[in-house]
Amino acid sequence: MSSLLKGKGEKLFPLVLGPHLKGISSSRTMIWGISAALLPIWISSFIAFGWNSLRVLALTVICAAAFEFGFRVLTAQKQKLKDGSAILTGALLGLLLPPTASWQATVVGVFIAIVIGKEMFGGLGQNLFHPALAGYVALHALFPQETASFSQTVSAAISQLFFENRLDLPSGPSVFSILIAGVILLLRKWIFWQAPLFYLTAAALTSYLIGHVPIYGFMNGSVFFCAFFLVTDGATTPITKRGRCIFAATAGVLTASFFSWMSWMESVVFSVLLMNAVNPLLDRFVRPQSKGLR
């Protein structure tokens, strides 16, 4: 007979509340996974810019980790580096910067993204604005010449559209590499598929209605990057699926409309930030009515 069958007093099991079954998903896996899914994009950027792009990546990631560590030491909070969110923010911000950006500008951008954009709001999940975008906007204001982005016009060949490195996203990855990363996220169910779909459809329709030339111009790095990595961010988009669809669709419309006045990169950034600002409202009003109150 098993010696594990002990009586009263010998072993007490904890009286915890249910449910007792541990779920399989983990937010750590999710965040580290999303960071890892950025790899194809970085490779594509590396192909375009070589060591310069790696320099930006290393700088942003290391600074992001260091700033979060430092902030949490100064404010005597628990270290949360293991959850990976600082690294993810750093890696995302790196993609928004041109590989030619000076190290001073990069460090300042990461500082604003991590300390002001993320930690000041209370850390992971609490931030109102997407931290990487906050960092980018600050840099845009402080170092306009270093973060200047422009929209390339391309000829119509699909292969050129998708496989060539293009500078719409300043780090210069190809749309194809972003699609690979996006498909990884979708397959692992780290993001809801509705957000990219609604965002891209809305952007395409609006481009068509406004009559942008060329009509397929919205198929560029920054719009796809936004579709898979920015409008799918949890903290800065509504928590309900319906809210996320509305968020993504509106952001898509705004992006395509803003393109009339600025580059694709800028219109992506400002449309998402604008939607981030109205996000608490969406959260409050776009939600399923609970069954009991209906």
Added chain:
Amino acid sequence: MKPLKKGIRLPDFKYRSLSSPQIYLPEPARFITLLLNQHSGPAIKPCVEKGNSVFVGTKVAEGSHWNSVPLHSSTSGRVSEVTPTSIVIESDEADRLDPSIHIRSEIPTDPGQLIQIIREAGLVDLGGSANPTHVRLIQARSEGIHTLILNGCESEPFLTCDHMLMLRHPVEVLKGAELLRIASGAKRAVIAIERNKLEALEILNSKNYNLKITTVETATLPVRYPQGMERCLVETFAGRHLKPGESSLNVGILVENVATAFAAYEAISLRKPLYERVITVDGPCVVEPKNLWARIGTRPMDLLRSCKGLMREPERIIFGGPMTGEAIEHLEVPITKKVQGILALPSELANSGAEEACIRCGRCVEACPELLIPETLARAVRKNDIALLEEYDLNSCTECGSCTYVCPSKIPLAAVIRSGKNTLVKEEVHSKPAYVFSSEG
């Protein structure tokens, strides 16, 4: 029918107990401890004294209130201790049946009589809520219901007791369903089964082909948690949800467990009181998971012995399913009528409580069958924000635990929300009472 759309998919974990294809008789236990508060309802008092000798099925406690449920001895022997909360009986290992237990030659068809028999036999809802069956039947009669649903969903992982019961005793289940239907005054009885138990469905259908009980049907439902919860079942069959606190009888539906139907059959045609039930003893720590005919009042230790014991140290012992069951402190807590299973979970399956920051992934919202926003509710509970709790309709939460299960940050949403319910009810005495939810079946 509108099957559950939200909710979650859970790992099954049923194959281990199903691979012992019988309901086994456990090794006899020397002592049994009958707790007196086994049912929800008025308290009962012992009607035996220390030293009395009792038989299997002898009534040992009863209450004067009609809504109380009597309790019967589950072994023959001598009463060795009577306390205000429990009766301990020492077995003489002879297992002599009480003389009152013998086949009833004529089955009554009068609902009143049936309900009387069901009360005398000590039946409660065996699906986890332990509501007295006769009280529910009487309420159903006075409200006038049209459908009796027999819950054979068993959507919780590990549990296979209802499944095995339907496989091994289909005729009894069908006859019991018909008897319960007559007692409740419903026009039809539907045995609801999830699609992972199609062989049980097949057996029930083929037996009914010969039995020709036309008022008892079967229905299949998708495999989804918490489909087997009373509210979700009612919603599925009624086509509309219930308001918090609203009874399923309002939409003409009564939900009973298939195990209750089986017990009703035995009570009515064999005069056998409810002193044993099928229990799944399972969990990765158990050497040989099985379904057992467990006597009420046995200690988990004795039941685990019949499954060859534990092969590793469990992190947690649970009475019931892993989602809605309750943790117990040691292996000597006697089982009661409502316990469907005894699970020994190792540390890799037990929820550890190491919580991380919410990343607002929205999975809890997608999972909630009541269309609540668990993340906001939990946040409001922690901030003690009562206005927000009311706005987000705290009282609709059925405590199914789906939100906690899917949360990647391992936030104990359901537990936090439950604690919030308690404080909210305390602070606003005049507000509508929180619905008493029956557990999963």
